[in-house]
Amino acid sequence: MKIGDKLNGQIVGIKPYGAFVELEKDKIGLIHISEVKAGYIDNIYKNLSVGQKVTVQIIDLDEYSQKISLSLRSLEEEGYISQPKHRFSNSRYKIGFKPLAKALPNWIDESLAFLKKDTPTN
Template identity: 30%
Template structure:
C-alpha cells in the first residue's frame, strides 16, 4: 500500500475495485493508494462501441487500469480499462498479490521483533520501490542482501526465515548441444579445453551443466532466474568452446533446443 498522501503517476498501472457503475462511467477505488478513487468513462472501458457498460464491469470487480490523468487539487483520477492488455493485467495482478503477501510478512516480523513495520517498509521501498523483490533478494543473496538493508540483526534473522519459508524464486532452464569434432592427434585434449572454456564464471543464481551425450555431442544446460540471463550465459559458454576448437583448426557448432520452464 502506498502512502496515503501519494498520488499515482500518469501512465501507471493500478489495481482497482469497482464501487459504482452508472450508464456512462464506472467509479473505482485504487487498492494500492489509501483513500484514492478514480473513474473510468465509458469511452475508456473497451475498444469499439460499448452499448452497456455493465457488460464489461460490475460492482466489486477487481480491474487493472492505466492512469490517464491526475488532478490532486480537484481530487480527480481518470483511468482507462481498454489501454491495458492481458499480459499487463496478469503481471500487475501478480505484483499486487505479491505486495500484499510481503506486507503481511513484514507485519509478522515487526510483531515478533518489536519493530516498527514502517521502518522495514521504508528500507525496502528505498532499495527496490516495492516490498516483494526485497524478499526475493534475501533468498538469492542471503546475508549479503541483509547487510545492505542495515536493519537490526534480530530483524534480519526474522526476515531471512520468513523469506526462505515463503518465497520461491522462479527458475528457467535452456539447453543446447555442443558438437565438437577434432581430427588432430591430441583431439581429446583440445575438446577438454573447449569444454572447460564452456563453463565460465557465473553469478550465484545461475547454474551451468555439461553432459557427455556420445561423441561428438555434449549437452549444455543453463538454469537461471530468467530467460535473458540464461540466454546470455549459454551464448557465452558455447561461443567460448567453439572458439577453442576453431583456433585449433577443428570444428565446433552449437545447436539450440526449445526453451523449457
C-alpha cells in the same frame, strides 16, 4: 501516483457514463465508458460489475480537483482493428488536379452561357 501508472483496484460503483474504482490509499478514480474497451459499448453494465477486481492505468490526474481518470482500454492488446476508411478515389493513382484542370475551361464556358441565358436584356 502519476500518469501511466498501472494499479489494481475494485469497482465500487457503476453509472451509465463510467465506473468508479477504489484504488490503493483510499483513492477513487473513474473509468469513463469510452475507456472501458476499444470499440463501441452500448451498455457498460454488460462489461463491468460492482466488486470486480481490475487493473487500470492512470491516464489523467487533476491536481486541483483531485480527480483521477483511469483506463482499461489502454492496457488491452492491440487486437482491435478499426475499419478502414473508404476513399472516394483510388489513392494508388497519383493523378492530382489534372482532370479538374482539363475540365475547368468547359465548366467556365457552360457557366457563362447559363448566366447569359438567364440575364434579362434591356
